Amino acid sequence: MGKYLSDIEIAQSAQMRNIADVASSIGISQIIPYGAYKAKIDVRKLAEKKADGKLILVTAINPTPAGEGKTTTAIGLADGLNRLGRKTVLALREPSLGPVFGVKGGAAGGGYAQVVPMEDINLHFTGDFHAITSANNLLAAMLDNHIFQGNELGIDIDKITWKRAMDMNDRQLRHITDGLGGKSSGVPRDDGFEITAASEVMAVLCLARDAEDLKARLGRIIVGYTHDDKPVTAADLKAHGAMAALLKDAIMPNLVQTLEHNPALIHGGPFANIAHGANSVIATRTALRLGEFAVTEAGFGADLGAEKFIDIACRELDRLPDAVVIVATVRALKMHGGKAQETVGEKDLAALENGLPNLAKHIENVTQAFGLPAVVAINHFPTDDPEELAMIRSYCDHVGVPAVLSEVWGKGGEGALDLASEVVRLSDHEMRPYAPLYDPEASIADKIGTIVTRVYGGDGVDFSPEAQASIKRLERLGLDKVPVCIAKTQYSLSDDPKKLARPEGFTVKVRDVKLSAGAGFAVVLSGKIMTMPGLPKVPAAENMDMASDGTLSGIF
Numbered sequence: 001m002g003k004y005l006s007d008i009e010i011a012q013s014a015q016m017r018n019i020a021d022v023a024s025s026i027g028i029s030q031i032i033p034y035g036a037y038k039a040k041i042d043v044r045k046l047a048e049k050k051a052d053g054k055l056i057l058v059t060a061i062n063p064t065p066a067g068e069g070k071t072t073t074a075i076g077l078a079d080g081l082n083r084l085g086r087k088t089v090l091a092l093r094e095p096s097l098g099p100v101f102g103v104k105g106g107a108a109g110g111g112y113a114q115v116v117p118m119e120d121i122n123l124h125f126t127g128d129f130h131a132i133t134s135a136n137n138l139l140a141a142m143l144d145n146h147i148f149q150g151n152e153l154g155i156d157i158d159k160i161t162w163k164r165a166m167d168m169n170d171r172q173l174r175h176i177t178d179g180l181g182g183k184s185s186g187v188p189r190d191d192g193f194e195i196t197a198a199s200e201v202m203a204v205l206c207l208a209r210d211a212e213d214l215k216a217r218l219g220r221i222i223v224g225y226t227h228d229d230k231p232v233t234a235a236d237l238k239a240h241g242a243m244a245a246l247l248k249d250a251i252m253p254n255l256v257q258t259l260e261h262n263p264a265l266i267h268g269g270p271f272a273n274i275a276h277g278a279n280s281v282i283a284t285r286t287a288l289r290l291g292e293f294a295v296t297e298a299g300f301g302a303d304l305g306a307e308k309f310i311d312i313a314c315r316e317l318d319r320l321p322d323a324v325v326i327v328a329t330v331r332a333l334k335m336h337g338g339k340a341q342e343t344v345g346e347k348d349l350a351a352l353e354n355g356l357p358n359l360a361k362h363i364e365n366v367t368q369a370f371g372l373p374a375v376v377a378i379n380h381f382p383t384d385d386p387e388e389l390a391m392i393r394s395y396c397d398h399v400g401v402p403a404v405l406s407e408v409w410g411k412g413g414e415g416a417l418d419l420a421s422e423v424v425r426l427s428d429h430e431m432r433p434y435a436p437l438y439d440p441e442a443s444i445a446d447k448i449g450t451i452v453t454r455v456y457g458g459d460g461v462d463f464s465p466e467a468q469a470s471i472k473r474l475e476r477l478g479l480d481k482v483p484v485c486i487a488k489t490q491y492s493l494s495d496d497p498k499k500l501a502r503p504e505g506f507t508v509k510v511r512d513v514k515l516s517a518g519a520g521f522a523v524v525l526s527g528k529i530m531t532m533p534g535l536p537k538v539p540a541a542e543n544m545d546m547a548s549d550g551t552l553s554g555i556f
Contacts, residue, residue, distance in 0.1 A: 007110045007556035011118035014259050022257045026089060026290040031255065034126050037117050040252040041265075043286050044210075051288035053089075054427045057321035058297040058377075059306040059366070061358050062500075063490055066331035066344045069110065069379040069409065073327045073416075074297040076113035076408025077377075077423065079260045080416030081293050086424065088262065089291035090115070093279045093299070094129065094254070094269040095122050096197045098169040098533055100555070101541035110556065111409030113416075115256050115264045119552050128205075129167045129196050129269065131250040135218075135243040136165040136199045142239045143223050144179065147187050155232055157189045160224035161514060163531075167196035171534030197271045198531040203519035205247060206268035206280040207316050214251055215244040221518035231477065233517070253283040260413050263290070272299025273490040274531050276308040276521070281316045293427075300490035302326065302362040307455050310370055311436045312483050312521055319434050322427035324366045324374045325419070327406075328359050328392065330384045336501045345383035352388050356395055357502035361457055361493060363401050369437060369454050373426040376403040377419050380410075402426075440483055444471050444513060447484045448524055452508045456493045462509045467525075470513040474522065479515050486524040487531070495527030 005013075019039045023031045028046075031039040058074040071092065081088040092115065095107035100122050108118045115121060124130070140162055147155055166173070173193035179186035196202060200221055208214035219235035226232060234240045253267040267283035270276050277299030278284075287294035298305030298313075306324065314320055330352065331344040337355030339348055359376065366374040376396050378389060389405065396403035404422050407415030438450040445461065452458040463471070474480040486508075491497040494506045512525045525531075535541075544554035 007114065008118065008553065010112060010259070011108075011114055011116050012551070014116050016116055017257060017261045019255060019257070022261060022263050023255060026087070026263050028290070032252070037256065038120060038126060039255045040126060040249060041255055041286065042252055043282055046286060046289055049289040051285045053288040053291045054293045054322040055284070055288060055319065056293060056295045056323050056325065056423055056427065057306060057309060058295065058325045058327060059302040059362070060300070060327040061332060061362050062301040062303065062336070062492060064332040064335040065341050066329065066335050068327050068329055068332050070297055070327045071107060072110045072113045072409055073325065073377050073379055073406055074295055075109040075115060075258055075264070076406065076413060076416040077325065077419055078264070078295045079113065079258050079262055079413025080408070080420035081295070081423070082260070082262045083413045083417060084420050084424065086293050086420070087291045088293040088295060089287035090258065090262065090264040091279050091283045091287040091294055091296040092264060092266050094125060094266050096129065096195065096269050096271070097123070097167045098195050098197065101535075101544070102169045102533065102539055103536050112259055112412035113408040114259050115266065116259060117256065119555060121256065121266060122555050125266075126249075126254050128250040128254070128267070131246050132199060132201050132205060133165050133167055133196045135246040136196070136201045138243055138246065139221070139223065139234055139237070139239045140164045142237050144186055146237055153232055153236055154226045154228070155224055156227045157187065159229075160189065162221075162223035164191065164193045165196045165199040166193055169195065169533040169535045171532065174530065174532045192532070194531040195533060197269050198274045200516045200519050201243070202268065202270050203275055203516060205251060206270055206276070206278065207313065207519055208251065209281065209316065211244070211251055214247065215240055217518040217520070218243045219518070222515060229473070231479075231517075251282065253280065253286055272305035272308060274487045274529055276312045276485050277305040278309045278313040281313060284313070284317060302365045303455050303493050304488065304490055306366065306370070307437065307451060308485055311438070312485060314434060315436060315483065320431060321372055322429075322431060323423050324372050325377050325423065326359070326362055326366060326374055327377045327379055329379045329381060330388045330392065331381055333359060333392070338500070347385040347388060349387060349391060352391055355501055356392070358493070358500070359392070359395070360399065361502045363399060365455050367401065371432070373429065374401055375419065375422045375426060376401055377406040378403055380405055380407045436483065441481050444474065444480050444484060444522055448486065448510065451484070451486060456508065457502065457504065458494060458506050458508050460507050462507045464509070464511045467510045467512050474513070474515055479517065480522070482515070483521045484524050485516070485521045486526055487529045488526045489529060
């Protein structure tokens with residue numbers, strides 16, 4: 001067997017089309033180029049087009065270190081649909097520098113199912129993350145300046161909820177004290193940082209319908225409370241106009257291409273474990289306007305990304321997906337079944353059988369809780385044994401959900417033809433009207449309880465005294481009639497990352513609830529989840545380098 005090319009070697013050897021030609025292939029004559037291979041699209045010029053394409057959501061089982069390949073599958077599926085003659089536009093999230101240099105490495109697909117230029121996408125791209133970071137920190141600066149200049153609004157510095165942001169994993173900045181150094185350096189107070197992907201400005205950008213809605217949402221952001229417990233907003237600080245100005249270009253979706261030269265919109269990047277986990281509504285709606293099919297993915301498993309996509313993003317889209325792809329691998333299911341990561345390449349039918357309940361729960365979530373047609377995409381690895389593949393297929397047959405082998409990593413769109421055909425078949429039905437899993441008018445506790453029992457499979461919720469107090473405050477202020485966005489570990493259906501497969505008899509511990517009024521949801525902090533991740537013992541950054549000619553290595 002010959003040596004496999006690495007993902008970055010495949011990407012660096014790709015012959016890309018000029019981005020103007022890619023735009024022309026989907027009927028766009030005017031773009032804002034960022035060099036020869038990436039561009040922004042002014043969606044205002046597409047307003048007359050109807051967003052009537054078929055929406056395909058790619059989700060997965062709970063992730064493991066063995067890898068699932070959700071983004072890779074989404075890219076390969078888009079290429080496969082285009083090979084079938086179905087005009088398809090891909091819509092994906094932008095990678096955050098935090099995971100790129102931390103645990104995950106790059107996030108632009110893999111093998112022969114990638115979006116390019118891969119290095120640009122994984123690094124600074126078109127500057128959207130930097131613009132979001134700047135808008136976030138402008139608001140923080142104006143908040144502290146208002147207090148320093150006399151605090152006309154009567155802001156209680158012990159009730160400030162707004163944090164600063166940076167797009168890097170840095171646990172050292174989770175809790176800080178700033179404003180030190182005497183009167184000229186500001187007012188000392190406790191503060192902290194979130195990673196940019198967790199910033200409410202990111203969520204606002206990704207859920208806004210247009211520039212006007214963006215500015216209105218920015219204005220509604222609550223930064224803290226007064227001494228008499230009244231909310232203080234970005235509009236109160238007169239910051240939202242300048243924040244919108246910083247996001248003038250960032251609100252426009254980015255156009256790139258797959259290795260097979262098919263169009264891909266990459267825009268916005270909220271994490272699904274600590275945020276809502278979907279690319280921008282603007283990009284998804286644009287893909288629906290430009291293609292017969294729009295393929296998108298939601299972060300992590302169907303308990304996180306898919307639930308939030310349906311209950312939060314689809315609320316803004318006012319529609320449901322036409323079909324859902326659930327990505328699973330033999331390797332990951334064996335890890336859920338108790339097999340160690342270093343041995344997942346070994347045949348082990350018992351471990352696979354023990355791990356299948358995790359896939360079963362995600363199938364139930366999609367088909368029963370959400371009521372959507374689904375197909376399981378078995379992302380193929382060379383070490384997969386035929387009996388193991390047959391076991392997954394047999395199980396899926398038993399529950400009445402089709403299972404298709406996906407070989408997009410090694411074959412690109414050709415390896416997704418069977419999956420693409422199944423997606424076309426599943427999407428050929430009359431869609432029911434949009435309806436979320438729960439009534440947004442229900443109490444916050446009931447909304448959280450519905451997700452925990454119906455999606456996670458838990459017995460209930462344990463609210464800390466702090467969470468109870470936060471919920472009562474939102475109810476008192478009439479700010480509780482919004483969807484909930486649960487921040488939870490991605491590794492388990494529960495809030496304990498060590499409980500693999502399909503745990504039962506657990507309760508989810510909610511330690512606090514924070515309103516993201518601009519985004520339009522309440523963030524529910526569960527377990528030990530952090531909104532500022534840390535670097536691992538061996539960060540991916542240690543293996544990255546740049547040669548004297550500018551060639552990069554180690555990204556993937």
